[in-house]
Amino acid sequence: MKPNKFLSYEWDAIAGILAAVTAIILHFLHILDEQVVLPIVLALMALLFINFMRHTRANELTAEQVDRTEHALRRIQAALRAPDIALIGPRQIRSVSEEFARHMKGDAIWFNVCLSMYKPQPLFDVLLRPAVENPMVTSIQFVLDEGQKDLWQSVVQPRIAACAGASKVREPHWYSLDENVSFILADSRQSDGTEALLSFWGEPFMARSTERDVPRYIFHVHKHSDLLPHLAELASSCAGFSRAAPPA
Structure with missing residues (x-):
């Protein structure tokens, strides 16, 4: 596996999902009680919310860059006049x-x-x-x-x-x-x-x-x-x- 592809994975989200699945399995096995599982679930929800906010901001920055590029292209096209x-x-x-x-x-x-x-x-x-x-x-x-x-x-x-x-x-x-x-x-x-x-x-x-x-x-x-x-x-x-x- 290429290093760049490996680093591109959302490891915080993967870790959160694995922790949630582990907590649920342990709860069904009666190894963990609800008082322990509930804080884990809340922490995971907060983690996912933070991850969502981060991606939202990244999408906004990308949209701004696309908009600036589009305006620049329009100015260039307006400046380029077809030959008479x-x-x-x-x-x-x-x-x-x-x-x-x-x-x-x-x-x-x-x-x-x-x-x-x-x-x-x-x-x-x-x-x-x-x-x-x-x-x-x-x-x-x-x-x-x-x-x-x-x-x-x-x-x-x-x-x-x-x-x-x-x-x-x-x-x-x-x-x-x-x-x-x-x-x-x-x-x-x-x-x-x-x-x-x-x-x-x-x-x-x-x-x-x-x-x-x-x-x-x-x-x-x-x-x-x-x-x-x-x-x-x-x-x-x-x-x-x-x-x-x-x-x-």
Whole structure:
């Protein structure tokens, strides 16, 4: 037996119980009379009461320590603020984009996105279909450069038409966009606030090939970021429509 375990036993309580059992046995054997047994019982009751008071105080001290620790953890959590923007690398783009689409709600804006990334059916099914078929999304508005009209009409629009909830996708706003910024802006059920997936045209954020441009790095803009009102304002100024900007 380990010494620490041996010392952890309540030996005063064990000794008291053994003494009580011994006194009762001796009383039944008529070796001890009631006048001797009664003081022993009273002494044991006092011993057990003292032991109970000691443990009660120890429990109170433990509860106080737990309470102080809990308050300290709350202060630490309050001091730790989540990052405004998170960089998403190539290995996580698909999973993050799909999760973003599945948790969005209300009106969503696709601003200056590269439609060529939706040409492969698997990418369309992961990056755009979840948003179109999300019942919590009420409308999807694309704001696109005029140079992507052919790709929209030949590839993207027919695929959207085959999705459940295709009626929520509005006719794109076509403009000559000189912006190198691209983003998806929507409210999130997960965070209960407006969020965005932000990307930029060109290296190193976009991988260029002969067939299509594919995002290599994107930024997940969280709901408390000061960047969100500026993105909403950019979309509104370019497209000529208003969307309630998130609070700065």
